[in-house]
Amino acid sequence: MIYDAIILGAGGAGLMAAATAGQAGARVLVVDHAAEAGKKILISGGGRCNFTNMNVEPGCFISANPHFMKSALKRYTQWDFVALVEEHNIAWHEKTLGQLFCDGSARQIVTLLLGECQRGGVEIRLGTGIGAIGHADGRFTIGRDSARSLVIATGGPSIPKLGATGIAYEIAERFGLGVVTPRPALVPFTLGEDERLFKDISGVACQAVASIRDVGFAEAVLFTHKGLSGPAILQISSYWKPGEAIALCLDRDAAERLKAAKRAMPKAGLKAALSELLPNRLADALAGRIGLEKRLGDCADAELEHAAESLTALTFRPSGTEGYAKAEVTAGGIDTASLSSKTMEARAVPGLFAIGEAVDVTGWLGGYNFQWAWASGVAAGRAIATRARAAAS
Structure with a gap:
């Protein structure tokens, strides 16, 4: 069959x-090896799909080219998608930090x-493998189907249990497009055995600012039997490089609070003071790590200030992450230097497009x-429709 575009991936x-292309008059085929469309959408947001955010701006994205995403985000905003959601009579609500969810199901x-x-x-064909891709005389072929445009929309390898693979990078390299080394992102950290103390408080959560270099996120942190998780950790993981340390600020006013505790309960120990600020199990673990055995009233202010450093900058050096199996997305991907920021089309291969998670955004x-x-x-989609009209004229 002859199409204007073949899109690889029904995400x-x-x-x-x-x-977008189809409604603009293009004849489009979507191919996906999965038996169901939108599998990642279905599990997102706890089954309610966090479909966009009120605070979308380019600074909320990571890429080797921090300007690449500006054009697309400006021309199709979060409010455009909200309008589409409302057009389909889907009730939605805002949760923390501008996150928008369906009231019902993803x-x-x-x-x-x-x-x-x-x-x-x-036309959508599910349960269909891609197979070999041909390219000659300005057309792309897959089996008996051909099109002037081919779109790589197969995502990244995160959450392989859903069938995710790195095929996008194989296709990109087949056509000479660069690939920024992929890595798991929005992923929990693992800790080594030297941090056994904190693995033993699995299930404890608290609010904190997780930071690396000059980047920080203030949200919940969860201690797990493998290491660290929770929104703040997932956020900072996208910026982490192997070998780097991360810092957790549990209480920026910790020094003053401990001095106040010294005055209020001088006969108490450090654990009692920490328990006023943190969950008991975390307070116990921190007290053990700090090792200040004296009663608060017997501590010099300098000692309390030193102890407070564990609350204002509790430092961990992760041994790694939980990998693609637990990563919500993949960082890196098809190099944006190979693509037009306006159309997502490959500069050196007319008609080849790359979008979504497959790209280094x-x-x-x-x-x-x-x-x-x-x-x-x-x-x-808009660019594909424009190419289709040009070919037909």
Whole structure:
């Protein structure tokens, strides 16, 4: 069959590109090896899909080129997607930090995307492997199908249990596109045996600022039997490099609070004072790490200030991460230097596009990666439709 575009991947970005191109008059085929469309969407946000964020801006994304995402995000904003959600009568609500969720099920977002594809006459083939990709005379071929445009929307290798692979990078390299080394992002850290003390308080959570270099996130931190997790940790993990230390600020006013505790309960020990500020098990672990055995009243202020450093800058050097199996997204990917920021088209291969998680653009936790999927998909879809009209004229 002859199409204007073949889109590889029936995830958020691929379906958005297909719907956009199809509704603009292009004949589009979507191919995916999975038996169901939008599998990552269905498990996102605890099953309610954190479909975008009120605070989307370019600074909330990581890329070797920090300017690349600006064009697409400006031309298809979070409010454009919210309008589409409301057009489909999907009730939604805001949670913390501008995160927007469906009141009902994440399946509503998949149904929305499939409905938009249907409006555009898009053909979707699920349970279908990609196979060999041919390219000659300005057309791309997969089996018996051919098209002037081919879209890489297969995502990254995060969450392999859903069938995710690194095929996007193989295709990119087949056509000479660069690839920024992929790595797990928005992922829990593992700690070595020297941090056994904190592994033993698995299940304890607290509010903290997690930071690396000049980047910090103030959200919840969760201690696990493997290491560290929780929103603040997932956020900072996208910036982490192997061997680097991360710091947790549990209480920026810890020194003054410990001095106040010294005056209020001079006969108490450090653990009692820490228990006023932190969950008991964490207070116990920290007291053991600090090792200040004296009663508070017998401590010099300088000793308390030194002890407070463990609350204002509790430092860990992760042994690694829990990898792609637990990573919500993949950082790195198809090099943006190979692509047009306006259309997502490969500069050296006319008609080849790359969008969504396959590209070296990674958003913060909280709906940002979905917004990149929508925006990059729309950018590619519009460009595909323009190419189709030009070819037909």
